[in-house]
Amino acid sequence: MKNDRTLQIKNKYEIQITKADSLKELPDFNKLGFGQFFSDYMFVAEFEQGKGWYDFKIKPYAPFQMDPAASVLHYGQALFEGLKAFKRPNGEVVIFRPEFNALRFKQGAERLCMVPPPEDLFVQAIHELVNLENRWIPKDKGSALYIRPTLIGTEGFLGVRPSRKYLFFVILSPVGAYYSSGFKPVKIWVEEEFVRAAPGGLGQTKAAANYVASLKAAELAKINGYSQVLWLDVTHKYVEEVGTMNVFFVVGNKILTPLLDDTILPGGVRSCAIQLLKDWGYEVVEKKVSLAELQDAYDKGLLTEAFGTGTAAVITSIGDLSFTNKKWLFNENEYGPIAKRLYEEITAIQSGTKVDKYNWIHLVSNSNSTTSIGLGL
Ligand SMILES: Cc1ncc(COP(=O)(O)O)c(C=O)c1O
Structure with missing residues (x-):
């Protein structure tokens, strides 16, 4: 040294x-x-x-x-x-x-x-x-x-x-x-047995404990060809979040996402997505989202898109939500249009091709002057 x-x-x-x-x-x-x-x-x-x-x-x-x-x-x-x-x-x-x-x-x-x-x-x-x-x-x-x-x-x-x-x-x-081989919607397993977080617990934090709690279900899902699991609440009636993403559903002219409580991580990309969607004129509803209402919307052809938000992949379209006894399929395995638009917008703000009107960008250095520590590396 x-x-x-x-x-x-x-x-x-x-x-x-x-x-x-x-x-x-x-x-x-x-x-x-x-x-x-x-x-x-x-x-x-x-x-x-x-x-x-x-x-x-x-x-x-x-x-x-x-x-x-x-x-x-x-x-x-x-x-x-x-x-x-x-x-x-x-x-x-x-x-x-x-x-x-x-x-x-x-x-x-x-x-x-x-x-x-x-x-x-x-x-x-x-x-x-x-x-x-x-x-x-x-x-x-x-x-x-x-x-x-x-x-x-x-x-x-x-x-x-x-x-x-x-x-x-x-x-x-x-x-x-994340999408180096092109945009592909993911297959998600709806977890009807294990739970990630309980009311009053640590679910709203990035405690390492939450991730060890999630491993068993995620490993089983992977063995069966799913990329992550969709977690439900302790009663297995309400949707919470995906492995490392918050989740959104397009139902008719509304976009539903689970209301944050102490079992759900408040995602940074989630809040960006809500802001953008509202600015684009969508009605975003943050509420407890039940499987029953999603099933009803799916049966009526109103549930047209599902996607996840998270730092790793930014926006991930969901093409297949599989349960033990049934499957919901979306967009014929194509990337959902709202997911695509959100992905393009957020990555454009990150790469500087769109103006950062929300103040999401923290500048470290520009091309010719840096605040470099100057170690001569
Ligand atoms: C459990 C969980 N939920 C949601 C998210 C999405 O959060 P963010 O958008 O801040 O990356 C993550 C990833 O950090 C996560 O680990």
């Missing part, structure tokens, strides 16, 4: 930067997939009760050393976020809605009795790390640098109580275009 230096952010935070001895070879940006490769650096910060957040660092990506009694390993205090940075055709680097993720992270941490980093530290840490890792941001349409902020309890003890020490870290992974 060499060239330690510090970076002052807004006279408030000081980030110590340690330069790597050597940099990794970049992967083939045409074969990225999702979450397979990680950039050269990560951001880390620590928290200790009585001391607050301290030791803000950008340092080479490397394994952590951890007490085997660390609370995350036993009692699951783990929370994460997922957002993306883009390199636009004109060279600008932007992040999509980091303030949204900062707030959701804070709210999730509070639900899990964890201490979140301040929201402005969350955003600035990501800004600086993305700026430093410019060479890791793919340029091709639909590709991005996926950002994974994570918070874990690190105090070593046994006993069920909140940790008094936390580690906040951010890692980066270049990801390929």
